[in-house]
Amino acid sequence: xxxxESGGGLVQPGGxxxxxxxxxxxxxxxxxxxxxxxxxxxxxxxxxxxxxxxGITYYSDSVKGRFTISRDNAKSTLYLQMSSLKxxxxxxxxxxxxxxxxxxxxxxxxxxxxxGQGTQVTVSS
Numbered sequence: 279x280x281x282x283e284s285g286g287g288l289v290q291p292g293g294x295x296x297x298x299x300x301x302x303x304x305x306x307x308x309x310x311x312x313x314x315x316x317x318x319x320x321x322x323x324x325x326x327x328x329x330x331x332x333g334i335t336y337y338s339d340s341v342k343g344r345f346t347i348s349r350d351n352a353k354s355t356l357y358l359q360m361s362s363l364k365x366x367x368x369x370x371x372x373x374x375x376x377x378x379x380x381x382x383x384x385x386x387x388x389x390x391x392x393x394g395q396g397t398q399v400t401v402s403s
Contacts, residue, residue, distance in 0.1 A: 279301075279302070279303040279304050279392045280300075280301070280302045280303050280394075281299055281301050281373050281374070281375070281393060281394035282299065282394055283297060283298065283299045283371065283372065283373055283394045283395065283396055283397040284297070284298050284299075284300075284397055285297040285298050285397060286370075286371060286397030286398045286399045287398075287399070287400070288400045288402065289363055289399070289400070289401055290363075290402070290403050291363060291365060291401055291402070291403055292362055292363065293361075293363055293401075294359070294360060294361045294362075294363070295360045295363060295399060296357060296358070296359050296360070297313070297357065297358040297360070297371055297373075297397060297399070298355055298356070298357055299311075299313075299355065299356040299357075299358075299373030299394060300354060300355050301354045301355070301373075302354060304375075304392070306351060306354035307351035307354070308330055309330055309375050309376075310327060310328065310329050310330060310375075310376055310382050311327065311328055311349065311356050311373060311375055312324060312325070312326065312327040312328075312373070312374050312375075312376060312382065312383075312384065313325040313326045313327075313347060313356070313358045313371060313373055313374075314371075314372050314374050314384070314385070314390075314393075315367075315369035315370065315371045315372065315399075316370050316372070316396075317366075317369040317370075318368075318369075320369075321385065321386075322385050322387060323338070323340075323369070323385060324338055324383045324384060325337070325338055325341055325345065325358070325371070326338065326341065326345055326358065327347070327376075327382045327383065328347045328348065328356070330351075331351075332348060332349050332351070335347050335348075336382065336383065338383075340366075341360075341367075344360065344361050344362045344363075345358060345359065345360050346358070346359040347359075356373050358371065363399075363401045364401060365401045367399060367401050368399060368400050368401050368402070369398075369399060370396040370397065370398050371396060371397050371398075371399055372393045372394055372395075372396045372397075373393065373394050374390040374393035374394075375390060375391055375393070376389055376390055376391075377389055377390060377391045
């Protein structure tokens with residue numbers, strides 16, 4: 279199983295950024311997928327989740343209205359379109375697959391069975 283994030287970088291406050299996560303080694307299209315993030319010195323924060331078909335999405339209050347999660351199951355790829363970025367969005371972003379029966383808004387690594395290496399997002403002027 280492999281999840282590979284890409285698309286991070288340095289962006290000015292208010293700017294956009296699009297993250298991608300390519301999955302392989304498992305049936306990507308069958309599973310709920312999440313984006314989570316970890317800022318320096320802080321714990322894991324759940325950001326957003328999407329069901330297997332892409333028709334159900336959830337967002338944390340901190341990103342609702344600014345971020346959009348989506349997926350392309352034909353490409354086994356998960357996306358996070360981020361807009362109106364704030365300095366407090368600075369973190370390493372990970373895509374992650376929740377363990378069965380662990381809930382869909384997990385904020386601890388023990389609730390996930392697969393995750394990628396992460397991609398750094400830095401929001402700064």
